[in-house]
Amino acid sequence: MSLTSIKLRTILILTFSLITLATTTVLTLLSTNEFRKRAIEHLAHHGRDEAAYISLITLDSLISEDFASLQHTVKSFQAAAHYGQSLTITDPDGIVIASSNADTLGETYKHDLSYYDMDHPFIGEVRSTMQISHFHETDKEGKTVLFHAPIKASGTIVGWVYISYDKQEIADEITAIKKKILLMGLVIWGASIFLAFLLTRLVTFPMAKMMTIAAQIAAGDFNRQDIQTNITELQLFNNVLNRMTEEIKKREESLRRSETKMRTILDSSPDLIFLADTERKILWANKAVLRIHPDAVGKYCYEALAGNTKTCADCPSKRTFASKEIESGIVHHPGMKLVGESYWENITVPQFDDKGEFTGFIEVARNITARRLAEEEKKKLEKKLNQAHKMESIGLMAGGVAHDLNNILSGIVGYPDLLLMKLPEDSPLRDSIQAIKDSGKRAAEVVADLLTVARGVASTKTVVNLNRLVNEYLESPECLNLKLSFQDISCETELAPDLLNIHCSEIHIKKCIMNLVINAAEALKTEGTISISTQNLYIEETQAKNLNIGPGEYVTLTISDTGPGISRRDIDHIFEPFYSKKKIGRSGTGLGLTLVWNTIQDHKGAITVKSDGSGTTFSLFFPATQDELKAGEDAIEESEIQGIGETVLIVDDEPLQHDIAGQILTDLGYRVEVAASGEEAVEYLKDHTVDLIILDMIMGSGMNGRQTYEEIIKLHPGQKAIIASGFSESEDVKKTLKLGAGRFISKPYTIKSFSKAVAEELKKIGTKTQRQK
Numbered sequence: 001m002s003l004t005s006i007k008l009r010t011i012l013i014l015t016f017s018l019i020t021l022a023t024t025t026v027l028t029l030l031s032t033n034e035f036r037k038r039a040i041e042h043l044a045h046h047g048r049d050e051a052a053y054i055s056l057i058t059l060d061s062l063i064s065e066d067f068a069s070l071q072h073t074v075k076s077f078q079a080a081a082h083y084g085q086s087l088t089i090t091d092p093d094g095i096v097i098a099s100s101n102a103d104t105l106g107e108t109y110k111h112d113l114s115y116y117d118m119d120h121p122f123i124g125e126v127r128s129t130m131q132i133s134h135f136h137e138t139d140k141e142g143k144t145v146l147f148h149a150p151i152k153a154s155g156t157i158v159g160w161v162y163i164s165y166d167k168q169e170i171a172d173e174i175t176a177i178k179k180k181i182l183l184m185g186l187v188i189w190g191a192s193i194f195l196a197f198l199l200t201r202l203v204t205f206p207m208a209k210m211m212t213i214a215a216q217i218a219a220g221d222f223n224r225q226d227i228q229t230n231i232t233e234l235q236l237f238n239n240v241l242n243r244m245t246e247e248i249k250k251r252e253e254s255l256r257r258s259e260t261k262m263r264t265i266l267d268s269s270p271d272l273i274f275l276a277d278t279e280r281k282i283l284w285a286n287k288a289v290l291r292i293h294p295d296a297v298g299k300y301c302y303e304a305l306a307g308n309t310k311t312c313a314d315c316p317s318k319r320t321f322a323s324k325e326i327e328s329g330i331v332h333h334p335g336m337k338l339v340g341e342s343y344w345e346n347i348t349v350p351q352f353d354d355k356g357e358f359t360g361f362i363e364v365a366r367n368i369t370a371r372r373l374a375e376e377e378k379k380k381l382e383k384k385l386n387q388a389h390k391m392e393s394i395g396l397m398a399g400g401v402a403h404d405l406n407n408i409l410s411g412i413v414g415y416p417d418l419l420l421m422k423l424p425e426d427s428p429l430r431d432s433i434q435a436i437k438d439s440g441k442r443a444a445e446v447v448a449d450l451l452t453v454a455r456g457v458a459s460t461k462t463v464v465n466l467n468r469l470v471n472e473y474l475e476s477p478e479c480l481n482l483k484l485s486f487q488d489i490s491c492e493t494e495l496a497p498d499l500l501n502i503h504c505s506e507i508h509i510k511k512c513i514m515n516l517v518i519n520a521a522e523a524l525k526t527e528g529t530i531s532i533s534t535q536n537l538y539i540e541e542t543q544a545k546n547l548n549i550g551p552g553e554y555v556t557l558t559i560s561d562t563g564p565g566i567s568r569r570d571i572d573h574i575f576e577p578f579y580s581k582k583k584i585g586r587s588g589t590g591l592g593l594t595l596v597w598n599t600i601q602d603h604k605g606a607i608t609v610k611s612d613g614s615g616t617t618f619s620l621f622f623p624a625t626q627d628e629l630k631a632g633e634d635a636i637e638e639s640e641i642q643g644i645g646e647t648v649l650i651v652d653d654e655p656l657q658h659d660i661a662g663q664i665l666t667d668l669g670y671r672v673e674v675a676a677s678g679e680e681a682v683e684y685l686k687d688h689t690v691d692l693i694i695l696d697m698i699m700g701s702g703m704n705g706r707q708t709y710e711e712i713i714k715l716h717p718g719q720k721a722i723i724a725s726g727f728s729e730s731e732d733v734k735k736t737l738k739l740g741a742g743r744f745i746s747k748p749y750t751i752k753s754f755s756k757a758v759a760e761e762l763k764k765i766g767t768k769t770q771r772q773k
Contacts, residue, residue, distance in 0.1 A: 051149035070098035088162040272365040320348040343372040410748040412440030414660035417751040488527035500624035515592035516559040523563035547606040553624040560617035641755040643669035651681040652696040678708030693721040706732040
């Protein structure tokens with residue numbers, strides 16, 4: 001061993017021994033102070049707890065004035081006392097009622113505050129430890145510590161407890177402990193010199209090597225390294241260190257895999273997920289966020305995502321900042337950066353550090369724009385469905401009323417017709433009878449409107465050019481009368497010259513035009529402009545979906561006015577029957593717009609209304625057709641309506657209908673047979689034949705018109721018939737027409753319309769032509 005090595009080892013040993021000695025001395029002083037501090041703390045806690053405990057257990061005895069029990073309590077605590085304890089119990093006025101010093105019983109307990117020695121170190125330590133309020137000096141050489149506690153009953157002080165401790169006994173114990181610690185420190189110092197030599201040789205170098213390895217591990221180097229040493233413990237420690245290295249390596253790899261997996265999951269989410277601090281600056285964000293703004297990290301969330309200069313108005317993070325709890329809500333962004341107008345369902349979760357301080361929040365935002373739009377669309381469809389159901393219910397009611405009224409009106413219209421045929425031209429009764437007939441016809445027109453409300457309108461549809469219907473209405477007597485009533489209102493038209501044809505009921509489309517023009521004129525009242533225009537329009541799928549029609553080519557009719565518009569409250573109800581601002585009986589029945597709505601529905605079209613302070617615009621959409629206009633059929637001449645003895649069977653359950661139809665046909669030269677039910681008609685036709693059947697569709701009992709005709713054509717295939725009904729053109733009517741019935745006429749019918757229908761049907765089947773020949 002070289003001199004340098006010996007000197008180095010000597011220096012190491014001396015240094016180690018000095019350090020050990022200094023450490024022992026410091027530890028001795030610190031230990032002494034610690035023992036002292038703990039003794040004082042123990043004394044303070046013990047005194048406080050004992051005072052509180054005694055005040056609790058002596059309450060009942062004090063209230064019941066059981067002074068013997070109180071004195072027994074004092075003696076029991078005195079026997080078990082430490083540190084020279086003395087105990088005194090007084091009443092609220094300070095009169096001693098129990099005490100370890102029996103000589104003071106009955107006297108006023110005194111503790112002269114002039115003896116307080118607040119500057120004494122021991123008293124100061126106790127005071128700083130427990131915030132004790134009273135200390136009493138018993139003599140010039142020793143100190144006592146006094147604790148007192150009130151004895152309370154229902155918040156009222158009924159007595160006091162005073163406990164005093166002698167400081168000297170504590171001081172003596174601390175001195176004895178200090179001597180023992182000093183002696184132990186000397187022994188340790190001596191032993192340390194011997195151990196220093198061994199430790200410097202056997203432990204120092206291996207430990208230094210281990211510290212180097214630990215530093216490498218801390219730096220992330222997890223390669224295995226072995227230390228050569230003869231100390232088993234150090235060798236074991238080296239093995240543990242290597243195992244720890246392997247375990248840290250595995251955990252770090254597992255943590256890295258877990259972090260990668262978690263990052264993959266978060267990045268795979270279509271939701272926006274980010275972490276922000278208390279200033280709303282983004283600290284971390286998933287790929288969904290970065291797709292919206294690649295540089296989102298480091299920017300304010302409302303800046304990076306919404307393009308705002310301040311926090312979004314409905315952001316739930318505002319509530320999270322206030323409540324420090326999870327909050328959620330729907331946020332509407334009128335123009336979110338790179339996303340546009342959208343709706344988001346946001347959830348914010350508060351984040352806290354180890355001390356419980358609020359450090360920011362995690363926010364998850366899900367784009368619910370599609371769902372929101374779907375919900376709004378659902379509400380629109382539900383509204384339309386409710387409107388359709390309402391109109392359907394009203395239609396069913398209107399249809400039933402119309403059927404009954406038409407049967408009644410048949411007499412009011414039919415009998416005057418018969419009378420007018422028989423009265424001479426100069427009869428004074430003609431005007432009165434004509435007035436009855438005209439009133440019946442006007443009533444029948446109202447009933448026809450009810451039938452339109454009932455849907456399934458009683459009319460056939462033909463290929464028509466809408467421009468012609470507009471022009472025909474503008475030249476009609478109704479329109480001319482309207483212009484006379486509203487002379488300061490101008491009417492402008494802009495009709496597309498290349499307008500496509502539509503498949504429609506002319507009479508009902510004309511009524512739509514008439515009702516909308518009348519409404520526009522009455523909205524203007526004094527002056528203004530009514531505009532009527534037509535055009536071809538191809539409706540895309542999105543617009544078609546909003547209009548609840550199929551995409552394709554449409555013909556539009558637009559009627560607008562420059563009036564004051566329709567109020568927001570009324571516009572949702574304008575198509576309801578009898579919902580009218582007009583005076584019923586003067587300007588309409590309240591069914592005008594209802595008829596328009598039902599007609600559009602019957603034609604598989606759509607209608608929209610736009611109204612504001614500058615006017616109202618109604619737009620009607622009709623499916624266009626590529627079919628060409630058909631040439632009109634030759635109308636039958638008036639001379640050909642007379643019969644030549646053809647047999648006509650009237651099948652109707654209403655006697656009034658038998659009589660009217662029978663008289664009309666008889667006067668025209670036809671032979672009439674009558675059946676009051678479908679069953680009666682079938683039974684009659686088993687043995688007879690007829691040229692034509694007038695068949696009512698709705699009969700009170702038994703078979704209806706369709707069922708009756710089905711049985712008739714079994715007996716007489718190809719039997720021709722005219723369907724007459726006070727109801728609308730129902731599905732039964734359509735089926736009967738497909739079975740071979742010639743046409744449909746609605747009740748009430750006039751002699752002219754009825755006779756022409758009969759003559760045309762007979763002409764079509766060749767009966768009249770053959771008979772004439």
